[in-house]
Structure formats: structure tokens, C-alpha cells
Amino acid sequence: MxxxxxxxxxxxxxxxxxxxxxxxxxxxxxxxxxxxxxxxxxxxxxxxxxxxxxxxxxxxxxxxxxxxxxxxxxxxxxxxxxxxxxxxxxxxxxxxxxxxxxxxxxxxxxxxxxxxxxxxxxxxxxxxxxxxxxxxxxxxxxxxxxxxxxxxxxxxxxxxxxxxxxxxxxxxxxxxxxxxxxxxxxxxxxxxxxxxxxxxxxxxxxxxxxxxxxxxxxxxxxxxxxxxxxxxGTPAWHRHLRGLTAALRDRRDAMVSALYSHRLDVRSPAGGYYLWLRLPDGTDESTFVTACLRAGVAVSPGRPYFAAEAAEPHVRLSYADISGPDEITEGIGRLADALGQA
Amino acid sequence: MxxxxxxxxxxxxxxxxxxxxxxxxxxxxxxxxxxxxxxxxxxxxxxxxxxxxxxxxxxxxxxxxxxxxxxxxxxxxxxxxxxxxxxxxxxxxxxxxxxxxxxxxxxxxxxxxxxxxxxxxxxxxxxxxxxxxxxxxxxxxxxxxxxxxxxxxxxxxxxxxxxxxxxxxxxxxxxxxxxxxxxxxxxxxxxxxxxxxxxxxxxxxxxxxxxxxxxxxxxxxxxxxxxxxxxxGTPAWHRHLRGLTAALRDRRDAMVSALYSHRLDVRSPAGGYYLWLRLPDGTDESTFVTACLRAGVAVSPGRPYFAAEAAEPHVRLSYADISGPDEITEGIGRLADALGQA
Structure with missing residues (x-):
């Protein structure tokens, strides 16, 4: 992108x-x-x-x-x-x-x-x-x-x-x-x-x-x-921004849908390139992040986003650095499996 | 250069x-x-x-x-x-x-x-x-x-x-x-x-x-x-460095000679692109710098180079941003005039 x-x-x-x-x-x-x-x-x-x-x-x-x-x-x-x-x-x-x-x-x-x-x-x-x-x-x-x-x-x-x-x-x-x-x-x-x-x-x-x-x-x-x-100042810039808008929207929708199909609920933002997923109470963030990585899915643990103690476990899921919606659907499937095992 | x-x-x-x-x-x-x-x-x-x-x-x-x-x-x-x-x-x-x-x-x-x-x-x-x-x-x-x-x-x-x-x-x-x-x-x-x-x-x-x-x-x-x-990694780089060495040396020599011809003594460094000129006792640095500027010669006052009080008045004379030795000789002549009047 x-x-x-x-x-x-x-x-x-x-x-x-x-x-x-x-x-x-x-x-x-x-x-x-x-x-x-x-x-x-x-x-x-x-x-x-x-x-x-x-x-x-x-x-x-x-x-x-x-x-x-x-x-x-x-x-x-x-x-x-x-x-x-x-x-x-x-x-x-x-x-x-x-x-x-x-x-x-x-x-x-x-x-x-x-x-x-x-x-x-x-x-x-x-x-x-x-x-x-x-x-x-x-x-x-x-x-x-x-x-x-x-x-x-x-x-x-x-x-x-x-x-x-x-x-x-x-x-x-x-x-x-x-x-x-x-x-x-x-x-x-x-x-x-x-x-x-x-x-x-x-x-x-x-x-x-x-x-x-x-x-x-x-x-x-x-x-x-x-x-x-x-x-x-080039036409290519405006084309790029339009393409970026469409790609981000498609990827967001694909990721929100994929999560939903695994009964994982998440707010769908109107901009940006990631989702913020609340994990079930008691999930250990770093265990889950490691399990995802082992399944070939890179997610960011929520802890570093908090200046003081984090109240609840979270991960940030990025849809920027991937090939497109198919990879998203596949990745969320593996993430859901990892969550089932965590 | x-x-x-x-x-x-x-x-x-x-x-x-x-x-x-x-x-x-x-x-x-x-x-x-x-x-x-x-x-x-x-x-x-x-x-x-x-x-x-x-x-x-x-x-x-x-x-x-x-x-x-x-x-x-x-x-x-x-x-x-x-x-x-x-x-x-x-x-x-x-x-x-x-x-x-x-x-x-x-x-x-x-x-x-x-x-x-x-x-x-x-x-x-x-x-x-x-x-x-x-x-x-x-x-x-x-x-x-x-x-x-x-x-x-x-x-x-x-x-x-x-x-x-x-x-x-x-x-x-x-x-x-x-x-x-x-x-x-x-x-x-x-x-x-x-x-x-x-x-x-x-x-x-x-x-x-x-x-x-x-x-x-x-x-x-x-x-x-x-x-x-x-x-x-290009031959142009090594040519450039050789040319830079020669240009800096020529300019330094021209500036030291020009100063000397006006009975202004200065140490001649073996590198860099400026001279550090001690001004006669009692010369007011900023008056002198202003007089030089009015004569079309840019020099740096010595004061900002000192963390505490400066003991003696100085100026820094750069030979980087000029066309060559002729401009140096002309500039030092004007500087000497300005010093005579300061």
C-alpha cells in the first residue's frame, strides 16, 4: 500500500x-x-x-x-x-x-x-x-x-x-x-x-x-x-490516496467479519489500519501472543499501550502489512484457534 | 565545493x-x-x-x-x-x-x-x-x-x-x-x-x-x-575529496597571506574551513562584525563560541562559502579597513 x-x-x-x-x-x-x-x-x-x-x-x-x-x-x-x-x-x-x-x-x-x-x-x-x-x-x-x-x-x-x-x-x-x-x-x-x-x-x-x-x-x-x-502535486498521489482508502476499508471489513464469524466482537473504526481486540477475562496476553506467532500470525500485545497497569487483556491486530482479505480470513481463523487453546 | x-x-x-x-x-x-x-x-x-x-x-x-x-x-x-x-x-x-x-x-x-x-x-x-x-x-x-x-x-x-x-x-x-x-x-x-x-x-x-x-x-x-x-563507492567521491583537500588548502593559504599582508597574524590550521582571528584588545566584537557586514563581508563573532565569558575579542573567518582566492583577498582587504575604523 x-x-x-x-x-x-x-x-x-x-x-x-x-x-x-x-x-x-x-x-x-x-x-x-x-x-x-x-x-x-x-x-x-x-x-x-x-x-x-x-x-x-x-x-x-x-x-x-x-x-x-x-x-x-x-x-x-x-x-x-x-x-x-x-x-x-x-x-x-x-x-x-x-x-x-x-x-x-x-x-x-x-x-x-x-x-x-x-x-x-x-x-x-x-x-x-x-x-x-x-x-x-x-x-x-x-x-x-x-x-x-x-x-x-x-x-x-x-x-x-x-x-x-x-x-x-x-x-x-x-x-x-x-x-x-x-x-x-x-x-x-x-x-x-x-x-x-x-x-x-x-x-x-x-x-x-x-x-x-x-x-x-x-x-x-x-x-x-x-x-x-x-x-x-501529482495525479498519482490522489489515485494512491483513493486506493488506500478502499484497501483499508476492505481489509477492515474482512477482519471484522472474520472475527465475528468466530464470535469475537470488536468495534469497527472509520479509519486507521488496525483493530483493538479485547480478550476474554483471564487470558494471558503474552501466552496468547506467543501462540499466535507459533501459528504464523503476528499480533501486538496490549500491555505496552498502557502508561500504568492494563485493566484487561487486549491485542492490536494490524491489517496493513499483509497481502489482502484472504490472508486476513486465514489469519483470524488461526488466531481464533490459538485463543481456544490459550 | x-x-x-x-x-x-x-x-x-x-x-x-x-x-x-x-x-x-x-x-x-x-x-x-x-x-x-x-x-x-x-x-x-x-x-x-x-x-x-x-x-x-x-x-x-x-x-x-x-x-x-x-x-x-x-x-x-x-x-x-x-x-x-x-x-x-x-x-x-x-x-x-x-x-x-x-x-x-x-x-x-x-x-x-x-x-x-x-x-x-x-x-x-x-x-x-x-x-x-x-x-x-x-x-x-x-x-x-x-x-x-x-x-x-x-x-x-x-x-x-x-x-x-x-x-x-x-x-x-x-x-x-x-x-x-x-x-x-x-x-x-x-x-x-x-x-x-x-x-x-x-x-x-x-x-x-x-x-x-x-x-x-x-x-x-x-x-x-x-x-x-x-x-x-564511486570514483567521483575520491575525486571530490582530493579536489576538496586542494581547494581548502589554497583558500586557507590565500586567507592567511591576505591577513598577513595587512599585518594580521593568525594560526594556519592543517584542516577545516575557517580561521580564528584574535582582534586587538579593546575591539568591540559586534561593532566590528557589523562594520564588516556593511562592507559586504560576513564574519562570525567569537562570543557564541564561549560557554562562559570570552576573555578576548575574536572572529571566525570562513573560506567555505565563497568563489575562491580572489574573493578572499578582496574580502580580507575590506575586513582590514573595517578593523582600522573600529
Missing amino acids: QPERALGAAVARAARRPGAWQRPPLEGLTPLRAWFAREVGLTPAQVLITAGGQAALATALHALTPPGSPVLVESPTYPGALSVARAAGLRPMPVPLDHDGVRLDLLEDAFAATGARVFYCQPLFHNPTGTALAPERRQRLVEIAHAAGAFVIEDDYARRLGHGLPLPPPLVADDPYGTVVHISSLTKPTSPNLRVGALIARGPVFERLRSHQVVDTFFVPRPLQEATLDLV | QPERALGAAVARAARRPGAWQRPPLEGLTPLRAWFAREVGLTPAQVLITAGGQAALATALHALTPPGSPVLVESPTYPGALSVARAAGLRPMPVPLDHDGVRLDLLEDAFAATGARVFYCQPLFHNPTGTALAPERRQRLVEIAHAAGAFVIEDDYARRLGHGLPLPPPLVADDPYGTVVHISSLTKPTSPNLRVGALIARGPVFERLRSHQVVDTFFVPRPLQEATLDLV
């Missing part, structure tokens, strides 16, 4: 273009900043080009939090965010989700109890649950963070991984305070090697992000920035 | 190669690790590919020092190192140099006085002074750090910027303890956009570097790694 040919061609063109190896502005090429800005309705001056989403998150955490301080995260959450927070000497504190996203009453309590100045979240197709933040919670979430004197880091990694329904705008689009620091990345819908993303923010926090980005990574190689601009 | 054409061709080939967009190992491609390893006489397993020297330094400081701790630096030193240390919440403490590199008696005192666990240095063509660490200080420096329970971060940025004389091996090559963490980078002799470098270390510290690199930047784009391997 990677546009390898279009990517290769775009990079090959960019690398040979006159001036492609000249030093770019530290903030990124203006047309690329403008492209990211248009997507969220902000201006190019509010966009900082980063070396992908992970580097953007590391920069944001370094810039916004003193070492040793707490940082609020959804529970469960993306393990890569927990790793980067811990490596920065921060203390991740979990705030539970429900089916409409983070629970705002608990978020407000957590700000008050911890004094945290940052909340990291994925409002769109949250990893691993696939949950989208309900429309009626959007504005209130920003208000709560603002009232706490805190920033919201909005990791919008899945905006190009929707399954075809209209998407809500990102939180940063309606942020009246400069409270939201938005992370966008092109890595997921292209290739893990196209490490190009953006940090987007209104107001004075932008300068803090900029100065940390400069010391952490200097700037993103110009040929990769030019190739990205080239790629997203 | 950048090999733009060879670089562009290497990247274009790499980007279209089958598999070029597949995820590389987190530590980097093995043949590229082996190439960096051969240069310093270590093994591929002791090499971590990084997104250039600045990212390598940020990762090393994050991995080796808890926030708030002191870090010893040469005085003067590279301002980018001071920035990344301060951004990581560290306290840079200066240790004076003489014409043979860092003063070991003062280094020993500084470890004892501060309890620092890291010393950052540039033993080869130190930035900004161009000093090379004297052979008789090499082993003793590592011994002192080892006795203090500290690491030496050896920033070997200038190894491919020599002016033609034989170069001493890096400190890491003779390190019996696993005390030296070595930074290599291809950025300087190629392009600021080829953000490919390496962290090289013996012993258990490697794993700490690896885990921090993964959370900070994930990995270096595979097409850039493949292009680097391709580039350094």
Missing part, C-alpha cells in the same frame, strides 16, 4: 534539480509549509517542517516540558509516545477513554491533580482503539487545557488513513488560544522512509518549537522536502 | 532501486555501518547510523547525561554543541585549550570540581580554532575521563576536511575502556542536506545510544543511506 514507484520518481526528480542540495530554510521550504498549512486552515508561518511524526513529537515534548514533569496521555495510547516521554525524563499519566474519546471529566481532574502542562492525544482514529473524538467534546477539550495553562499535542497521524467518511477538522483549526500543537506526518500513507512531517501551532509557542527543532535535528534534507512537494 | 552532481545521481539511483522504500534496520543498513566501522577500525555492530552530526550529538547528550547535570566542553567550542546541551537542560562548563588541544591538567580539575560525566570535544581541527590534539595527549585524555567515570564525546566532524597532511586516528580507535563515543558525519564534505552520520562506541553504552536514537528520530531514510553507500 506504499506508492513506491511515484515516490522513487519524485525523489529522483528532486535530487537532480538545480539547487536541490542547497541549504533550505531551517523552518522548511515555504511551499511545503504552505501545503501543510492549507490542510488545517492556518498560515505557512505557523508550520515547521520536521523529520516525520516521531521527531516532531520528541521536539514538542522537549520544547514544552521541563524534565521530570508529568505529561497526560490517553489510556491506552501509542507506545512510541510513552517511550519518547520517558526518554525525555517525563512521567506519563493515563487519562481513560470511552467510545467518544478521552473522558473530559477525568482530563480536568488529571490536570488539577498532577499540575501537568501537556496533554498528548490522537483525536482522530486513536492508536490503538481507532476511536474518534466526538464533535461535542472538541471545543471543551481545548477549553479545559487552556484553563489549566497547558498545551494539547494533537497527533493527527491518521488523517490520510480514513475509510471514506467525511473527517472532522483537526483541533488546531478551531483553537482560539494557541493551546494546540498539531503534528502532521506523511510517513504513514507513503513509506516509513519518507520522514517528512510538520509541527503546526498558533501563537508564541511556535518560536519555542522552532528553536528546539533546530538544535535537535537542524533541518529536513531539502531533496526529501522537494520530493514531497512534487509527490503531493 | 559540494559534489552536487554525484550526490543527485546517487540519490536518483537509490530512490528507484527495488526495496529502497522498505523499512531499514533501526541501527542502519549493515554495509553502511561497515563502511563507517572500517574508517575507525571498529566493527559494524558498534556503529549506529544517525541523521547527521547534530542529531548524533543530541542523541549522545540525551543518552549519557541526566537533565541538570554539567557537561565539560572545550573553551572556545562549537556553538551548536552549547545550544543542544542547553536545550537538553545541561550546564556546559568550559575547559581551556592551548595550541596542542585541551589542557589536561585543567580537564582533570574540571572533572573533580564539577562531577561531570561527559566531556565533549573536537580533537581534530577543533571548531573554531583549528587546533589538533597533540599525539602525546591522546591516551592521557581518555585515561582521565575513564578515571572520572565519564564519557568522551569525540566529534570528528572534520576528518574529511584535512589539507593533505596525514591525520591521527580518532580517539575511539585506541580506546581500551569503552569511554569514547565517536561522532562521524558526511554532511560537511558533501551537502548540509545529506544528513547521514554515525555514532560509534564500544561496550555497553552502545545500547543506551541505540534506544535513545530510536525514540528521538526512529531511523534514517533508507534511500539516503543507500545513496550514501553508492556515493562513497
